[in-house]
Amino acid sequence: MNTVLLIEDNEMNRDMLSRRLIRKGYKIITAEDGRQGIELAAQELPDLILMDMSLPVLDGWEATRLLKASQFTRHIPVIALTAHA
Template identity: 75%
Template sequence: MKSKILLVEDNEMNRDMLSRRLLRKGYQVIIAVDGQQGIEMANSESPDLILMDMSLPVMDGWDATSLLKQSNDTKHIPVIALTAHAMSSDREKAFQAGCDDFDTKPIEFNRLLDKMHMWLKRT
C-alpha cells in the first residue's frame, strides 16, 4: 500500500515539482496550501507523513505543527519541516514546534527521501 504524504506548501512551483517527484516514487500525495488547510487535511486524510513548509500564509508551519502535535488524532504523524532558513536557530525552532525532522530548501530530493523512509518505517 502506498504511503500517503501530506505536502503543505504555498509556493506553486515548489509544490508541483515536489509532488510530481513523490508521485513518480510511488507515494500518494495530498496537498494543502496553508497551515490551516494542512491541519484540516491532516485530520480528514490521516496521512502517513507530513512535509511542512514553515513560511505559510493564514497559519505558518510552526503554529500548524504545534497544533498537530497537541492533538491526540494527529500527534503520531511524523512532520518534516521544509524551510529555506538554514540557521541552527531555525532548526531548533522547528524541533520546539514539534517537528520530527528538518530539511532545507532548495530540496535535495534523495536526502529528503532518505529522511522520509526513516520516519515511514517507524509508523
C-alpha cells in the first residue's frame, strides 16, 4: 500500500483529501503544520507528500526546502497544494 503524507492546516481540506485518497487505497498520514510534517516525513518515509504552501509554524516552502536538503527525505516527491491561484 502506498503511503501519502498530507500536510494541510485546514481541517476541512485535510478531511476531504484524506477521505478521497483512502477510498483509492492509500494509507494517509496527516500533519497540521510544516514542522510536524518534516518530523513525520523523517519517521514514516511516505511514498508521496502533499504539501500546503501556506502553513503555520513553518510554511510549505521552507518545509519543502528542508525535506529536499535531507539525505533521508530528498527522494520523496512533494506536490504543492495552494488555494492561491
